[in-house]
Amino acid sequence: MAIQRRRFVAAVGTGALAGLAGCSGLTGKTDDGNPTVAGETLTLTTTTSTYDTGLLGELNVPFQDMYGVTVDSVAKGTGAALETARNGDSDVVMVHARSLEDEFMREGYGVNRRDLMFNDFVIVGPESDPAGIQGTSSAADAFATIADSQAAFVSRGDNSGTHTKELIVWDQAGVEPGGDWYQETGQGMGEVLNIANQQSAYTLSDRGTFLSQRSEIDLTILVQGPIEGGPELLANPYGVIAVNPAVHENVNYDLAMAYIGYLTSPQAQDLIENYEANGEQLFFPRALSEEPNFQQYVPEGWSGTNSDR
Template identity: 45%
Template sequence: MKAVQLIAAIALACSPLLVQAQAQVLRMSTTTSTENSGLLAWLLPAFEARAGIKVQVISVGTGKALELAKNGDVDVTLVHARAAEDKFVADGYGIDRRDVMYNDFVIAGPVSDPAGIKGSKDVTGAMGRIAAGGAKFISRGDASGTDVMEKSYWKLAGTLPAGSRYISAGLGMGEVLTMAAELQAYTLTDRATYSTYKAKTGLDIMVEGDPKMYNPYGIITVNPARHPGVNAKGARALTDWITSSEGQQKIATFRPAGQQLFFPSAKAR
């Protein structure tokens, strides 16, 4: 047998194994909060060991995470912007959306608290006081779930900080918290990322406890009817596991420094 024929024969024999190996990779887009908080590093190894599937994570804002899923560049997405998630499914890009967990948003700011909002449980009132004062506010500015929520609060407040006091960063949550610390500014953040960065930034929680700051997360499989190449089987395996009693317990026991940062919310099926 000629060398070329031998190589072709080996390639043909190995191709089913190659397909099988490729099928054991799952691409997931998700938010920076799940990555920056350390949750995924805690969760995914348990799933990978049980399912024999390697999860490749792309950590971006929710808007970008859904765009990647819309284009079929990932197999599954884990995000936190319920209205956008529902539209994604209604438009036929995703299937089998399920509740996974929740936490909440907080306004973080410098200990000096120039706007005098510390201890408030009224997020829109606090945003109004920031806008009326002389302090800076750092916005994610990246169409993430946090960014969408922040802009809804400004809309309710009916105002924005003037001029250069409102900075649209276009960055992830950890980077925005770092910038807020450097500029002694306020920002809206999910509690999990804030807790992870607290020691690095020295920022304090100023506003918390408003029901409008509730922050639910959902997982959605990319619709295989629209993108036949997606690993729908792997996405279903992850969805089933993360919403199972085992996955939910794993979320509940993620307690860096003894503080629970995410709370399971999957409904029994």
């Protein structure tokens, strides 16, 4: 299993620089020893998986204590989280759909992106497995089989990172999902798992949210992601991005950068490494590496001569 994880890290890309990621001298205290940002609030928009698993609570408490601030965490799908930031109503975003993150940065709304952590997606469903997908080595083949059998499938349908990944898998399967067997909910991952459980349906879930709820539902993992040797298509990396203060001058950029620095520090990365639910690790840290991946800072394919604005 450790070998699979190392291969997975290499596949999705490791890395970044240690330390406080360009915090511009924000040390948390003035010369007289008082916190420089005490009493301020950082608005974080983030994917529902980080909230539903309880990870945010574990990560935010030390940061709040360190700086004497409050982190207002607003859990939405990745698309909605980024849209909130586009409107200037967020200081920093923590999301998991690189294509949407790249679009956000190309438009000039986000700066100083950092790789944060990863897990993967899994295809879950009832133990009876009416479509017979258990153990399928291809996520696209599993989806095609579900569609052919018209077995019930519950979709986020909310432009979240999970929904974005689901659409990629359907596309690779050559299927345009629809009909009575396919239900779009517009709900977060936790609620979608509950609906799929009630309807004995299939769904795509991030591993972390599924593991955190597994004791409360009767669904089982039928197709694994790359952490357990499944297809790389189901990789699920997370990133954190500061909102560009040149576009929205009202954002708390200094505190956002302090937060990014904290999340990518050894302290927070250790918290991610050791965070468990039901005795299982939910996320794997990705910010620290002896060989930093500098592509994390810019959209895919970006070069110094590119300009979309």
